[in-house]
Amino acid sequence: METISLDINTKIEELYDSGKEAFSSSSALINKSREEAFCIFKKSGIPTKADERYRNINLESIFRHNYNTYIKKRAIDFKIDDVFKCDVPDLETHTILLVNGWYHNADEQLTILPGGAVIGSFLEASKKYPEIFEKHYGKIAKPEEDGLIALNTSFVQDGIFFYVPDNVILEKPVQIINILISDEDVQTMPRNLFVVGKNAQAKIVVCDHTLSAQYFLTNAVSEIFADRDSLLEIYRVQNEHNGSTQISSVFIKQLENSNVLTNTLTLHGGSIRNNINVELAGRNAENQTIGLYLCDKGQYVDNYTFIDHAVPDCYSNELFKGVLDDFASGAFSGRILVRPDAQNTRAYQSNNNILLTDDAKMNTKPQLEIYADDVKCSHGATVGQLDQNALFYLQSRGIPKKEALMMLMYGFTNEILSKITVEPLKERISGMVERRLRGELSRCNSCVMTCTDKSHSC
Amino acid sequence: MLHIKNLKASIDGKQILKGLNLDVKPGEVHAIMGPNGSGKSTLAAVLAGRDIFEVTEGEVTYMGKNLLELSAEERAKEGIFLGFQYPIEIPGVSMVNFMKTAVNEKLKYKGEKPLSAAEFLKLMREKKALVEIDSNLTNRSVNEGFSGGEKKKNEIFQMAMLEPKLAVLDETDSGLDIDALRIVANGVNKLKTPENATIVITHYQRLLDYIVPDVVHVLYQGRIVKTAGKELALELEEKGYDWIKKELEE
Ligand SMILES: Nc1ncnc2c1ncn2[C@@H]1O[C@H](COP(=O)(O)OP(=O)(O)O)[C@@H](O)[C@H]1O
Numbered sequence A: 001m002e003t004i005s006l007d008i009n010t011k012i013e014e015l016y017d018s019g020k021e022a023f024s025s026s027s028a029l030i031n032k033s034r035e036e037a038f039c040i041f042k043k044s045g046i047p048t049k050a051d052e053r054y055r056n057i058n059l060e061s062i063f064r065h066n067y068n069t070y071i072k073k074r075a076i077d078f079k080i081d082d083v084f085k086c087d088v089p090d091l092e093t094h095t096i097l098l099v100n101g102w103y104h105n106a107d108e109q110l111t112i113l114p115g116g117a118v119i120g121s122f123l124e125a126s127k128k129y130p131e132i133f134e135k136h137y138g139k140i141a142k143p144e145e146d147g148l149i150a151l152n153t154s155f156v157q158d159g160i161f162f163y164v165p166d167n168v169i170l171e172k173p174v175q176i177i178n179i180l181i182s183d184e185d186v187q188t189m190p191r192n193l194f195v196v197g198k199n200a201q202a203k204i205v206v207c208d209h210t211l212s213a214q215y216f217l218t219n220a221v222s223e224i225f226a227d228r229d230s231l232l233e234i235y236r237v238q239n240e241h242n243g244s245t246q247i248s249s250v251f252i253k254q255l256e257n258s259n260v261l262t263n264t265l266t267l268h269g270g271s272i273r274n275n276i277n278v279e280l281a282g283r284n285a286e287n288q289t290i291g292l293y294l295c296d297k298g299q300y301v302d303n304y305t306f307i308d309h310a311v312p313d314c315y316s317n318e319l320f321k322g323v324l325d326d327f328a329s330g331a332f333s334g335r336i337l338v339r340p341d342a343q344n345t346r347a348y349q350s351n352n353n354i355l356l357t358d359d360a361k362m363n364t365k366p367q368l369e370i371y372a373d374d375v376k377c378s379h380g381a382t383v384g385q386l387d388q389n390a391l392f393y394l395q396s397r398g399i400p401k402k403e404a405l406m407m408l409m410y411g412f413t414n415e416i417l418s419k420i421t422v423e424p425l426k427e428r429i430s431g432m433v434e435r436r437l438r439g440e441l442s443r444c445n446s447c448v449m450t451c452t453d454k455s456h457s458c
Numbered sequence B: 001m002l003h004i005k006n007l008k009a010s011i012d013g014k015q016i017l018k019g020l021n022l023d024v025k026p027g028e029v030h031a032i033m034g035p036n037g038s039g040k041s042t043l044a045a046v047l048a049g050r051d052i053f054e055v056t057e058g059e060v061t062y063m064g065k066n067l068l069e070l071s072a073e074e075r076a077k078e079g080i081f082l083g084f085q086y087p088i089e090i091p092g093v094s095m096v097n098f099m100k101t102a103v104n105e106k107l108k109y110k111g112e113k114p115l116s117a118a119e120f121l122k123l124m125r126e127k128k129a130l131v132e133i134d135s136n137l138t139n140r141s142v143n144e145g146f147s148g149g150e151k152k153k154n155e156i157f158q159m160a161m162l163e164p165k166l167a168v169l170d171e172t173d174s175g176l177d178i179d180a181l182r183i184v185a186n187g188v189n190k191l192k193t194p195e196n197a198t199i200v201i202t203h204y205q206r207l208l209d210y211i212v213p214d215v216v217h218v219l220y221q222g223r224i225v226k227t228a229g230k231e232l233a234l235e236l237e238e239k240g241y242d243w244i245k246k247e248l249e250e
C-alpha cells in the first residue's frame, strides 16, 4: 500500500514541476498559496483509509488511474447551445459554463449581473479583484487540513468566481453547468470562490455533466463566504456517467444572521464523494445541509458533512436521504461539533436510506462532539426497505405494484424536493428525480434548467 | 357475490383461519363480530389479497371468479375495498395523487378514459362532502398526522371515490366519537345500493345502530361459530362473548 501511494504522489510531484510555466499566468497570491499548499501536500499526500474521514473510500485506487491533466486550457470547440438547445419560459437564469474545469465563454471572462454582482472565471477574477481574494481565498478551505485541498490548491487555475455585493438581491438564479468532455481520460481540479455580501441574496444551481464516455476524475474545492444577514441557496445536481469519479469539497463560512442552504442531489455518477463543511461563525446563523442520492448498478456515493457550531445561538439542520438499488453502495458521515462557547445551539441531523436489494449497502455514522451544555441536538439514521404495509395499502386501492413502488420511492424523496424554494426549479428537479426512479433519465441529456426531453448521444 | 368455503389461512406457519364459511349476496350488509384475536382482520386481509397470509385450504369465489388467483390490485379493480383497521401513513405521497392514480387505474381497467383534472376535482369535492372530511386533509400526505377519527373518515372517503361492489370495513368504528361515528355510518349508508354489499367488522354493537346489518356472524378462533339476525348483536352487547365460548365447549 505504502509504495503505491508513494507512486501516485511522486507522479503528482512530476506533474507539478511540469506545470510551472502554465502556473505563471495565475496571480501572485494564488501562486504563493500554491507553493505553500504543495509543501503541505508533499508531506500529507492523498489521504489514505487511515484518515477517519476517508475510511469508506479508497482514494489511492482512484488516483492510480492514468488520467491526463490539462495544465493549460485546451481549446474545445463547444457552444452551450449545441448541447442545451431550448428556451425555458418559466425559469430564467444566468447560465455559465465550465468545461473540464475551465471557464468557457468566448466573449467575456467576467459578466456583470444586476446590482453589480459578478460571475465568471476564477482565474480572471483573481487578477481583477485581488482584495476579495486576499480576504477570502484559502481562508475557508485550508490545505493543512486535508491532502485533497492541498492538492487542489497546488494545481489551482480556473473555476467559478461569484460575487454579490452588499445589499444586492439577485432575483434570477445563477446556473453553473460543469461539463466534462474529452477524447482521453482526464482529471480536473477546479476551484470556486463565492462571496455573498452583507444583506445580499442569491440562489445558485450547479449541474455536473459528462458529455463523452471517457473516465473523468474531479477534485473540486469551493469556498463560500456568507456575510452577515445574507441568504444563499445552492442546489447541486450531480448527473455524470458511471465512469466518472467526483470529489467535491465545499467549505462554507457563515457570519451572523446569515442563512445558507445546500441541497445536493446525486442522480448519476460512478463514485462520488461530497465533503460539505460549514462553519457557523456568527450568532443566529442558520444552515440547512440536505441531500438526496439515488444509486444503482455499482455506483458509490459518499457524503461527509461537518457542521462546526463555533459561536452561540446558531441553528443547523441536516437531512440526507438515499435510495440504493442493485449492488450500489453508499456512506454518510455527519460530524457535528459544538464548541464550548456555543450555548443555545440547535443542531439536528438525520440520514434515512432505503435499500431495494439485499446486495445494496449503506454505511451511516453520526459523530457528535458537544462541549457546550445548553444545546438541543438530535440525530437519527435508518437503513431499511420500503414499507410493505404502505405498499399493500396502495395496491389495495387498485394501484399496480410497480406504480405503487414508484409512489413510495418518490414519496420518500419528496421531503428533500419539497425544500426547493424556487417553484419551477422544484418542478424540474422533481421531474428528473421521478424519471431517474423510473429508470428513464439518461446520465447526460438533461440539465435542470434546460429542456428535459432533448437527448444527445454520449 | 362472495362465497367462502372452508377457508384456512396461516401466517408464519401459525394457522389463524381454521375452516371459515361465509356467503354474501348483493345488497346485503353483514356484520362480523368476535373477541380480539379471533381472526377478523386476517379474514379481511386475505380477502383483499395481502400475501403475507398463506391460504392453505378452501375456496373463495367472488362474482364468479376465483378470488385467490387475483393480485391485490386486481381485486381492488374488480370492486373489492378494504377499510383498514389501522390505516397506513405514507409520508410524501399526497392524498390527491394517491386518489387520482387509484381512480384512473380503475377506469383504465374498465376500458374507460381517465378523468380530466377538472372532473377529478369535482369528484373529490362531492365525495369529501359525503363524509364531511376536512378540505385540508386531501392536500396532505396520505394519513400523515391524521387523528384517529380523520383516518377512519379517510377510509370511507376512499371508498366513496372508488365505489366498490364489496366493501370490507375493519373496525371502522373504533376510536370514533359519536359524531364521527354518525358521519362514517351515514357515508356507508349513502353508498349502499342493491348491487353492492358490505361486510362490517366490529366489536361494538354501537355501530350497528347506524349501519343496520341483515346478518350478524360471530367469528371465534378462526371460524364463524354463530350466525343470526341483527338481534344477535344486541345479545352479544348484553352478555359478552363468554356464553358463546361456553356454548361451544358443550
Ligand atoms: N402479521 C401477523 N403476524 C403474526 N401473527 C399475526 C399477524 N396478524 C395477525 N396475527 C395473529 O393472528 C391472530 C388473529 O389476529 P387478527 O386477525 O388481527 O384478529 P382480530 O382482528 O379478530 O382481532 C392473532 O393471534 C394475531 O396475533
Ligand SMILES: [Mg+2]
Residues within 6 Å of the ligand: B040, B041, B042, B085, B170, B171
Ligand atoms: Mg382486527
